[in-house]
Amino acid sequence: MNSGLINANPIVYGKKERRARTAPVDVDEYAAEPIDQLEIFDHIRDIKDPEHPYSLEELKVITEDAIEVDDTKSHVRVAFTPTVEHCSMATVIGLCLRVKLMRCLPPRYKVDISVAPGTHATEAAVNKQLNDKERVAAALENPNLVDMVDECLAPSYE
Amino acid sequence: MNSADENFELREIQRLEGHTDRVWGVAWKPATGVNGVPAVLASCSGDKTVCIWEQSPATGSFQQKAVLEETHTRTVRSCMWSPSGKLLATASFDATTAIWEDVAGDFECISNLEGHENEVKSVSWNASGSLLATCGRDKSVWIWELLPHNEFDCVSVLQGHTQDVKMVQWHPSMDILFSCSYDNTIKVWAEDGDSDDWHCVQTLGESNSGHSSTIWALSFNTNGDKMVSCSDDLTVKVWGADIMRMHSGDGNVPWAHLCTLSGYHDRTIFSVHWSREGIIASGAADDAIRLFVESIDGLVGEPSYKLLLKKEKAHDMDVNAVQWGSTENSLLASASDDGTVKIWQLTSSS
Numbered sequence: 083m084n085s086g087l088i089n090a091n092p093i094v095y096g097k098k099e100r101r102a103r104t105a106p107v108d109v110d111e112y113a114a115e116p117i118d119q120l121e122i123f124d125h126i127r128d129i130k131d132p133e134h135p136y137s138l139e140e141l142k143v144i145t146e147d148a149i150e151v152d153d154t155k156s157h158v159r160v161a162f163t164p165t166v167e168h169c170s171m172a173t174v175i176g177l178c179l180r181v182k183l184m185r186c187l188p189p190r191y192k193v194d195i196s197v198a199p200g201t202h203a204t205e206a207a208v209n210k211q212l213n214d215k216e217r218v219a220a221a222l223e224n225p226n227l228v229d230m231v232d233e234c235l236a237p238s239y240e
Numbered sequence: 241m242n243s244a245d246e247n248f249e250l251r252e253i254q255r256l257e258g259h260t261d262r263v264w265g266v267a268w269k270p271a272t273g274v275n276g277v278p279a280v281l282a283s284c285s286g287d288k289t290v291c292i293w294e295q296s297p298a299t300g301s302f303q304q305k306a307v308l309e310e311t312h313t314r315t316v317r318s319c320m321w322s323p324s325g326k327l328l329a330t331a332s333f334d335a336t337t338a339i340w341e342d343v344a345g346d347f348e349c350i351s352n353l354e355g356h357e358n359e360v361k362s363v364s365w366n367a368s369g370s371l372l373a374t375c376g377r378d379k380s381v382w383i384w385e386l387l388p389h390n391e392f393d394c395v396s397v398l399q400g401h402t403q404d405v406k407m408v409q410w411h412p413s414m415d416i417l418f419s420c421s422y423d424n425t426i427k428v429w430a431e432d433g434d435s436d437d438w439h440c441v442q443t444l445g446e447s448n449s450g451h452s453s454t455i456w457a458l459s460f461n462t463n464g465d466k467m468v469s470c471s472d473d474l475t476v477k478v479w480g481a482d483i484m485r486m487h488s489g490d491g492n493v494p495w496a497h498l499c500t501l502s503g504y505h506d507r508t509i510f511s512v513h514w515s516r517e518g519i520i521a522s523g524a525a526d527d528a529i530r531l532f533v534e535s536i537d538g539l540v541g542e543p544s545y546k547l548l549l550k551k552e553k554a555h556d557m558d559v560n561a562v563q564w565g566s567t568e569n570s571l572l573a574s575a576s577d578d579g580t581v582k583i584w585q586l587t588s589s590s
């Protein structure tokens with residue numbers, strides 16, 4: 083089962099304690115409360131890694147600190163850390179993050195997804211691909227890729 | 241255009257709703273909107289359809305006249321009318337390019353060009369309407385010849401770009417083809433004098449003061465001696481060439497960088513279009529539209545361009561395309577991720 087995995091034995095970290103939020107986690111476009119770092123983190127922490135039964139939070143692929151939000155400018159930046167430098171799953175993880183944020187943030191939001199500086203062998207190429215919306219649109223018309231993304235996103239909706 | 245003492249305003253005339261997904265492109269039908277012929281616009285979308293909009297001569301408002309559907313099975317990324325306006329070509333992520341014939345307002349798909357391995361991203365007719373170019377994610381540029389009875393024959397498959405090709409555009413008067421790519425270059429393609437072979441005669445890259453990231457679009461001025469390009473590097477660049485030499489039949493006339501407009505958009509610039517009157521429009525992922533015009537204060541021999549107008553929040557989301565009307569009615573169409581097409585009129589008050 084483990085043969086052929088990019089990272090056969092990833093380090094698994096604990097999950098962060100869930101802090102109670104005053105507002106419901108579901109985004110209400112009409113709510114006055116601004117969207118903050120924790121809210122974004124809550125949307126993406128439970129996304130499953132494409133090749134392991136662990137969440138992106140458990141693998142420290144994403145942390146709360148790696149999220150920048152400017153609600154007044156409607157801008158979110160997420161820098162994720164692939165578990166290994168040559169992770170070929172980086173583009174799939176990036177796609178999962180983008181799709182989840184596209185689905186749960188108001189449409190006025192601009193989302194930038196990148197790998198954290200120095201954490202991927204082909205950092206510039208991965209970042210360019212993740213932020214080319216034409217490529218993202220084409221990828222999301224590929225049923226196999228959509229199935230893969232939906233499977234990873236499923237736990238984040240529970 | 242003398243813009244020194246005038247104030248310009250880009251006024252929203254109408255918001256066209258009908259698409260159910262992002263709108264990628266718009267194309268004005270040639271020779272419409274003039275001499276009593278109602279203006280006609282095509283728009284294409286992630287909803288896999290193309291909409292045809294026509295301006296009512298009585299009210300001036302645009303109405304949806306036709307929806308071209310059930311042919312493309314994926315996003316329709318770009319569309320362009322043939323110079324006569326009789327045919328509409330549509331490029332789709334489904335790897336095909338469809339050719340539609342307008343028979344008194346009824347659109348019939350008369351041909352489906354297959355050959356690209358996957359997503360076709362752009363389609364362009366040459367000035368005479370005898371050649372069609374397509375490009376796509378498979379890094380190739382295809383040239384098709386229109387034969388009698390609306391048959392299309394592939395005359396060349398051009399390899400040279402190292403990444404997907406975002407747009408193809410023919411020169412407005414010469415059979416010289418331009419392509420721009422995710423590989424950060426613009427390539428110029430011309431036909432050999434002796435054989436029928438097409439080849440790359442110039443590559444405009446970073447070392448030629450070119451772009452440092454994906455080039456999304458390019459457009460020519462009416463004379464065809466200048467070209468403008470826009471990029472993910474947040475700049476718009478103007479290029480020039482010796483048009484006299486080009487008209488004398490020299491297909492190898494080099495293009496040179498003339499100037500770079502930076503600091504005007506703060507997210508990816510997806511579209512740029514040069515009007516007949518010399519105004520450059522740009523549309524970007526910052527939801528804004530900008531207009532530029534050649535500055536008359538520029539030093540002799542060194543053209544410079546100044547911002548004529550900025551329209552923040554032109555759309556609720558990314559602006560994917562801007563296109564000026566083909567006649568002198570100063571209409572601009574824009575397409576957006578917000579699913580709408582907007583019609584704008586440029587007005588001036590001295």
